[in-house]
Amino acid sequence: MKLLNFLGVAAAVVLGAGTVAAATLDDVQARGKLNCGVNTGLVGFAAPDANGEWDGFDVAVCRAVAAAVLNDPSAVEFISLTGKTRFPALSSGEVDMLSRNTTWTFSRDVDLKFEFVGVNYYDGQGFMVPRSLNVSSATELDGATVCIQTGTTTELNLADFFRSNNMSYDPVPIETNAEARQQYIAGSCDVYTTDASGLAATRANFENPSDHVLLPEIVSKEPLGPLVRHGDHEWGDIVRWTLNALIAAEELGITSANVNELAGGTNSPEVSRILGTEGNLGEMLGLDAEWAKRVIAAVGNYGEIFAKHLGESTPIGLERGLNAQWTEGGLLYSPPFR
């Protein structure tokens, strides 16, 4: 089954002459749809809602880019990709961008020829165990059976963590989050490990979330962010500054509620530059002046997106933590719009 997928992708590489070339923006505008690669289903980040509409934190980034370049946040073709298929799909041109809990690493950036445009979620690999096991630290997991999703950075981190702590473990490779969940609930693995945000999202979907604990250890740095192919810097700039616009909007207090009012006139020069009432930033990007205004009007600022999909009022209930603005002790720091 997977082999077929790979062959399909390989065939796409072989046959898709020219699609790898530059001018992704023109392609997207000519097509009228943005092809965006997302998770196969991780509630909070990317999952179809009750109406079959894709919804989530990563999905919002896709919609933001669609709002910027196509003037329509719903003009997105969501293509769900597994940990394995995501990179071939992006390099073959099957998707224009990837927004799929993807960790920014050296080899992916340099060797796989991708361009990470920024970080939309600072994460780290964590462990989830049933409360009944009475485990309070990951260092007590010697000999445990661990479920991991294959094709992710987590299996390498896991090997490193257990090796450096001189512990043994029994890895059970799993293809998707849904299968991992089933295995974990049936008790065929003691521990489920993935990015801490993913664990929280998975746990929120359990029948009794309180029967499971997330261990305090975070064993890796997992800066998750959207990425595009090497080679088309104009397209990379659009995705990068769309993400920055979301982050800067929160810092500057632009929300989906007040964006129109602020666009009518404000004292803050940077807000005016973002919203296109001053300067010509949009033109430099190859877009119109109101691109960022549309983005914020469509999906809200970073804080709104976070609160809607992951925040403490949602079942997932994640704190901002590292993902707070730099002014509030977090790591989010958008370069200036000028």
Place this chain on the structure above:
Amino acid sequence: MSAPSQASFKISMLLNDTRYRGYTFQFTSLLLLFVTFSYLGSNLIRNLEEAGLNISYAFLGEPAGYDINQRLIDYTSQSTHMRATIVGVLNTLLVAFLACLSATILGVVVGVLRLSKNWLISKLMAVYVEAFRNVPVLIWIIIVFTIMTAVLPSPRAFRGEDPSASMIFDAIAFTNRGVYIPAPVFGAGSLIIIFIFLTSILAIFWYRRYATKLLYGTGKLLPVFWPSMAILFVPSFVVFFALGQPISLDYPSLTGFNFSGGWTVRGSLIALWFALAIYTGAFIAENVRAGILAISVGQTEAAASLGLRPNRVMNLVILPQALRVIIPPLISQFLNITKNSSLAIAVGYMDITGTLGGITLNQTGRAIEAILLLMLFYLLISLSISAIMNVYNKTVSLKER
């Protein structure tokens, strides 16, 4: 009548003359095929160049960085991708071998029973065949695995004062992670026992040949089964106790999260093995049935009139002849098993598709290289299986003299 001379050849004859037309079409097709493949190849190379990628197998020498739970040879996360690939190859061969063996046994039994005169048995076998060969094997793999993980207790259930699950004979534990069985521990002198055991097996063959010879020569029928059993076990047991029991068993016991000690037969291996065996067994059963039906009823009647009992008619007359019909399709079933074992990732069994075509591909991003290598492996292994089975087919096929 004289043959047309060379000089009378005209270009138009390439199309109009039936003597040459075939060659023209063959040549054109070959040319088209060649052009198509060179176009695809050059396209691939150009696209790779444009994307700044190159074809390189250097990644095989780099440390893999990931762990594999099921391995037949030593492997750690510091081993190379090449080593991980070999671990995967061995895992593929292991499950393919086990599944081929059990599918054949199952198939022969079911195929014979489906022809039984007992209405219930033949209908039950018909239901088995139709149910199993008409549901995709991936579904069967998942069904078996899901049933295993859902029905069998987790190792946790074996813990505590009053555990809800217990080990069979205090030696074998069935859990949803796999089956834990005692493993032999070879002490000093165990080589002697192994040697004697292997000699006993040879001795059985010798005894059976002798019995057959005696039967054909003198008509005297020696018992075969019980003497064989005696030859197999008695000498080894005598030496085993004489040497003071050098081979002992290491029983699995519950420590920490899992059972340790003994051998672990993983749930993923069992699920894949069992699912492939019952699925392909259904096809083999049909092959066997076809083979038996291909032997004319007269053979059965002739054998019966010689006074052979039904069992012997089947074993001595029908099956040897039926094999000629059965073996060729059986080869394709074996190939199917080997190739279907690539569905292993559905249950997290690390076969070559899981290591080389899965994690290695993913971590290195070398999709084309890994897939090419994977194709090469499956091609090689399939051709080897065909070659071996064809040799066997030669030995059973009708020998015309």
